Amino acid sequence: MLDRIDDKAQQTEVVLSVSDLTRTFPGVRAVDAVSFSVRRGTVHCLVGENGAGKSTLVKMLTGALRPTSGAMRINGAEYDPTNPQDARQCGIATLFQELHVVDELTVLENLTLGMERSRFGFLVRSDLEDRVVSTLKAIEPSIDPAARVSSLSVAQKQIVEISRAASSGASVIIMDEPTAALSEREVDRLFAVIRRLRAAAVTVIYISHKLDEIFALGDFVTVLRDGKHIATRPLAEVAGRAALIEMMIGRTVFQSYTPRDGVGDEIILTARGLTNGVLRDVSFDIRQGEIVGFYGLVGAGKTEIARALFGVDRFAGSVTFKGRPVGNSPKGAIASGVALVPEERRTQGLFTSLTIRENIPVMNLRRMSRAGIYRKAEEIAAATDFVRRLRISTDSINKRAEKLSGGNQQKVVLAKCLFSEAELLLLDEPTRGVDVGAKSEIYDIIRDLADAGNSIAVFSSELDEALGLCDRIFLLFSGRLQAVVVNGPDVDVAHVLHVVTGGAEGTVE
Amino acid sequence: MSSIAEGFPPAAKNRDRRLSDEAFITILVGAVAVGLFLVASLLVPNFFQFQNMVNLVTNNWAVISLGVGVTFLLVSGNFDLSVGGVVALSGVLSVWLAQAAGGANPLSTGLGLPYPLAIAGALGGALAIGALNALFVVRFRVPSIIVTLGTMMLARGVAQVITHGSQRNTNLPVEFGVLGNLTVFGASIKLPVVLMAALLIAAVFIEKKTVFGRITYWVGSNPVAATLSGIDRARHVARLYLFSATIAGVVGVLLASEFKSGYSNRGTLMEFDALVIALLGGVAIAGGFGSVLGMFFGAIILAIVTSAATGLVLSPDWQYTLKAIAVFLAIMTQTWALARRNR
Numbered sequence: 001m002l003d004r005i006d007d008k009a010q011q012t013e014v015v016l017s018v019s020d021l022t023r024t025f026p027g028v029r030a031v032d033a034v035s036f037s038v039r040r041g042t043v044h045c046l047v048g049e050n051g052a053g054k055s056t057l058v059k060m061l062t063g064a065l066r067p068t069s070g071a072m073r074i075n076g077a078e079y080d081p082t083n084p085q086d087a088r089q090c091g092i093a094t095l096f097q098e099l100h101v102v103d104e105l106t107v108l109e110n111l112t113l114g115m116e117r118s119r120f121g122f123l124v125r126s127d128l129e130d131r132v133v134s135t136l137k138a139i140e141p142s143i144d145p146a147a148r149v150s151s152l153s154v155a156q157k158q159i160v161e162i163s164r165a166a167s168s169g170a171s172v173i174i175m176d177e178p179t180a181a182l183s184e185r186e187v188d189r190l191f192a193v194i195r196r197l198r199a200a201a202v203t204v205i206y207i208s209h210k211l212d213e214i215f216a217l218g219d220f221v222t223v224l225r226d227g228k229h230i231a232t233r234p235l236a237e238v239a240g241r242a243a244l245i246e247m248m249i250g251r252t253v254f255q256s257y258t259p260r261d262g263v264g265d266e267i268i269l270t271a272r273g274l275t276n277g278v279l280r281d282v283s284f285d286i287r288q289g290e291i292v293g294f295y296g297l298v299g300a301g302k303t304e305i306a307r308a309l310f311g312v313d314r315f316a317g318s319v320t321f322k323g324r325p326v327g328n329s330p331k332g333a334i335a336s337g338v339a340l341v342p343e344e345r346r347t348q349g350l351f352t353s354l355t356i357r358e359n360i361p362v363m364n365l366r367r368m369s370r371a372g373i374y375r376k377a378e379e380i381a382a383a384t385d386f387v388r389r390l391r392i393s394t395d396s397i398n399k400r401a402e403k404l405s406g407g408n409q410q411k412v413v414l415a416k417c418l419f420s421e422a423e424l425l426l427l428d429e430p431t432r433g434v435d436v437g438a439k440s441e442i443y444d445i446i447r448d449l450a451d452a453g454n455s456i457a458v459f460s461s462e463l464d465e466a467l468g469l470c471d472r473i474f475l476l477f478s479g480r481l482q483a484v485v486v487n488g489p490d491v492d493v494a495h496v497l498h499v500v501t502g503g504a505e506g507t508v509e
Numbered sequence: 510m511s512s513i514a515e516g517f518p519p520a521a522k523n524r525d526r527r528l529s530d531e532a533f534i535t536i537l538v539g540a541v542a543v544g545l546f547l548v549a550s551l552l553v554p555n556f557f558q559f560q561n562m563v564n565l566v567t568n569n570w571a572v573i574s575l576g577v578g579v580t581f582l583l584v585s586g587n588f589d590l591s592v593g594g595v596v597a598l599s600g601v602l603s604v605w606l607a608q609a610a611g612g613a614n615p616l617s618t619g620l621g622l623p624y625p626l627a628i629a630g631a632l633g634g635a636l637a638i639g640a641l642n643a644l645f646v647v648r649f650r651v652p653s654i655i656v657t658l659g660t661m662m663l664a665r666g667v668a669q670v671i672t673h674g675s676q677r678n679t680n681l682p683v684e685f686g687v688l689g690n691l692t693v694f695g696a697s698i699k700l701p702v703v704l705m706a707a708l709l710i711a712a713v714f715i716e717k718k719t720v721f722g723r724i725t726y727w728v729g730s731n732p733v734a735a736t737l738s739g740i741d742r743a744r745h746v747a748r749l750y751l752f753s754a755t756i757a758g759v760v761g762v763l764l765a766s767e768f769k770s771g772y773s774n775r776g777t778l779m780e781f782d783a784l785v786i787a788l789l790g791g792v793a794i795a796g797g798f799g800s801v802l803g804m805f806f807g808a809i810i811l812a813i814v815t816s817a818a819t820g821l822v823l824s825p826d827w828q829y830t831l832k833a834i835a836v837f838l839a840i841m842t843q844t845w846a847l848a849r850r851n852r
Contacts, residue, residue, distance in 0.1 A: 027549065117619075147814045286808035308738075312737065329739075330736060330737050330738065330739050331739040331741060333738075334738070334739040335739070340737060342734075342737055347731070347733060347734075348731075348733050348734055348737055349734055349737070350733055350734060351726075351727060351730035351731045351735075351797065352730065352731065353730045353731075353793070353795075353796075353797040353798050354532075354727075354730050355519060355529050357728065358723070359722075362727050362735070362738040362739075362740065363739055364725075366718055368720065368723075369719075371721075372719050372720055372721065373718055373719055374717075374718055374719055374720050374722070374723055376718075376823065395527070397528040398528065398529045399527070400530060416738065420739075481539045
C-alpha cells in the first residue's frame with residue numbers, strides 16, 4: 001500500500017489547511033483565529049506550552065470537538081468532522097498517547113479491526129488482509145502479523161497502530177507525544193517509520209515538547225501561544241532552540257512570586273541517587289518550611305519522584321526524612337510524616353462514592369479511633385472545620401464527593417492529607433483540572449501551610465505554577481535532575497525551558 | 510445547592526441535617542418492606558399476624574446470616590460466591606467427623622471424634638476455603654468473582670466426595686441434633702435465629718462504629734486511594750474472606766445439626782440468594798456503598814414476596830419469576846430515587 005513517491009515536488013501541495021479556526025470555552029478562547037496549512041508528504045510539528053491550544057486544535061482536527069467558527073479543508077475539500085469516525089473517513093488518523101489496540105487479538109486482527117468483511121455473519125477472508133500485511137511489512141518488517149498484541153512492546157504497539165492508519169488510506173496521521181513512553185532505541189525506530197511514511201506521501205503532524213526531536217525530524221513547525229498562531233516556518237529557517245523557545249513563550253510569562261521569609265535552614269528530607277525504571281540518579285534536599293517545585297514535561301519523572309518519596313514504587317538509592325529512612329509503603333511514609341496528593345484525583349485520591357465527611361479521616365486513623373471504636377463526632381468536627389478553612393463550597397458535609405466540582409474535590413483530597421498532620425506534603429499536579437478561582441485559593445493554602453512551617457513539594461508540568469509558587473525549582477528531563485533554579489524576579493525563563501526540553505545544562509544557544 | 514446557601518459559610522449552620530445517601534437508601538428499603546407487608550396483608554388472608562412476621566425472619570436465618578459476610582465483602586468491592594458451598598462442606602464435615610467409626614457401610618462410618626472437635630474440624634474446613642479465597646484474590650490478584658466461583662465448586666465437590674454424592678445421617682451421637690433444634694424464649698425461637706440476631710447486631714455495630722467497618726468502605730470505594738492513604742488493603746480483604754467463611758461454616762454446622770444429616774447439596778443457590786438480598790438492600794455491586802441493615806430489609810422483601818405468593822395459592826413454580834420481578838422493581842426504584850435526590 002505504501003507506494004514510494006520520492007518526488008520532492010509533491011511537497012508543495014497543501015493537504016490540510018485551517019483558516020480563522022476558533023474554539024471558545026466559557027471564559028477562554030482556547031484556539032483563537034488560527035490559520036495555517038500543512039503540505040503533503042511532510043512532517044509538520046506543532047509546538048507550544050501547556051495551555052497554548054495544541055490539544056484543542058487536535059481535537060477539532062479529529063472531530064472530537066466542533067470549532068466555534070472558522071473552516072478546515074482536507075485534500076481540497078471542505079472538512080467538518082462531527083466525530084472521530086468522520087475524521088478517519090476523510091483521511092485523518094490519530095495516534096494518541098494512550099494506545100487503542102486490543103491486547104487479546106493478534107496483530108493482523110487488530111489491523112483489520114472494524115474493516116472485517118462478513119457474509120451471513122461469518123467472517124470471510126479478503127484481499128484486505130494481504131494489503132494490511134504488506135503495509136506492516138513495509139513499515140516495520142520485524143513484527144509478526146500472527147503475534148498477539150499483548151506480547152508486543154509499547155513501541156511495537158504504536159507501530160501497529162500507525163500501520164492500521166496507513167493501510168486505511170489516511171493522508172494525515174497526527175501523533176501526540178508519541179515518544180513519551182519509548183526508550184532511545186525505540187525512538188530511533190519510530191523516526192525511521194515516520195520517515196518511511198513521509199516518503200510514501202503520508203503527512204505526519206507531530207506534537208512534542210522535546211525540541212531535539214522536532215529539529216531532528218520536522219520539515220515545518222507551527223508555534224501556538226495562548227491559543228494564537230505565532231508562526232509557521234520551515235525548520236531549516238529556524239535559528240536553533242533558543243529562537244523556537246522565544247516564539248513559544250514570547251515575553252508574557254506571568255511572575256507572581258514574591259520571596260518568602262519562612263524557609264528554615266534545617267534540611268528535612270534528603271534524597272540520594274534515586275534510580276528506577278524512569279529515574280536516573282536523582283539527588284536533592286528539601287528544607288523545613290520550603291516550597292520546592294519539580295518542573296518537567298510529561299514523562300520527565302515528576303510523578304515517579306513523588307511516588308518514590310511516598311514509598312509506592314521501588315527504587316535504588318536512599319531517602320531520609322528527619323534523619324530516618326522513610327517507610328517502603330505509603331503506610332510507613334504517612335506514619336513518618338509525609339503525605340501525598342496524587343496526580344489523578346478521581347482514581348487515586350478521592351473516595352467518590354463516599355461523603356466529604358467520610359473522605360477526610362482516612363490518613364490518620366489513630367486520631368479517629370479509641371480502642372478500635374470510631375469517633376464519629378471527631379469526624380464531623382474535622383470535616384466541618386476543613387470545609388470552612390479550605391472554603392469547600394458545599395451545602396453539607398454529607399454530600400457525596402463525586403457531586404463536587406473539580407476544585408472542591410481537590411480541596412477534599414488536600415484536607416485528607418492535612419488531617420494526617422504531615423510535615424512534608426507532596427502535591428502532584430495540585431491544580432490540574434481546577435478552575436481559576438479554586439486554583440488561586442489552593443495556592444494560598446499552600447503558602448499558608450509553608451508559612452506555618454510545613455515543607456511542600458509541588459510536582460507540576462505548568463511553568464506558571466512552578467514560577468509563581470516555589471522557592472526553589474528542580475528542573476527534570478527524562479528522569480534526570482538537570483538543574484536547580486532559585487526563584488526570584490530575575491529567573492531566566494528561556495533557560496528553564498531550554499533545560500526541560502532537553503537542552504544541555506548551562507549553554508543557551 | 511441554592512444560591513442562598515452559597516452566601517453563607519456552611520459552618521454557620523448550627524446543624525447539618527442532610528441524610529447521607531446510604532441512610533436514605535436504607536430507610537427507603539425499610540419503607541418498601543413495610544409497604545409490601547401491608548399490601549400483602551390486604552391481599553392474602555391471615556397474612557397480617559404477628560407469628561407470620563416472626564416467620565419471615567426465622568425461616569430465613571441462614572440466608573440472612575450468610576448475607577452479612579457477603580455484604581461486607583460487596584462493600585469492600587469483592588464477591589463471595591463460595592458461601593453456599595461452604596455451608597455444604599462444613600455440614601458434611603461435622604457429620605463425618607462425629608459419626609462413630611466402624612459402621613455397617615462406608616456412609617455410616619466416620620472418624621468418631623467428640624462433637625466439639627467435629628465442629629472445630631468443620632470450621633477449619635470452612636476457614637480453609639476462606640483462606641483460599643483470600644490467597645487468590647489478594648496475593649494473585651485474580652478477580653474475586655472467578656476465585657469464589659471456583660471455591661464454590663471446590664467446597665461442594667469435597668462435600669460430595671465425603672458423602673459419595675448422597676448423605677450421611679446414621680451413627681451420630683445424640684448431642685449432634687441439639688444445637689440446631691434447641692429452642693429459647695419459651696419454645697418458639699430456635700437457637701440459630703438468636704445467633705443470627707446477635708450476628709446482625711454485631712455486624713451493624715462493626716459497620717457503623719468501628720475503624721474496621723470504615724476501612725471496608727474506603728477499600729471498596731477506591732482501592733487505589735485507600736492504599737495511597739496508608740490502608741493495608743490486602744490484610745483487610747483477607748480478614749473479610751475469613752469472616753464470611755466462618756459465618757458460612759457455622760451456618761453449615763447448625764443446618765447439619767437441625768436435620769441431623771450431612772447432605773452435599775445443602776445450601777445450593779444460597780450464595781445467590783445472599784447476593785440478591787444484599788443488592789435488594791441497596792448494596793452497590795461496584796463496592797463502597799451499602800449497609801447490613803439494608804441487606805436485612807432486602808431479605809424481608811424477598812421473604813414477603815415468596816410467602817405472599819404461597820398464600821395466594823400461586824403454584825410454587827412461579828416463585829423464581831416473582832423473585833425476578835421483585836429484584837428488578839426494587840433496584841430500579843433505588844436507582845430512580847437516588848438520581849432524583851441528587852438531581
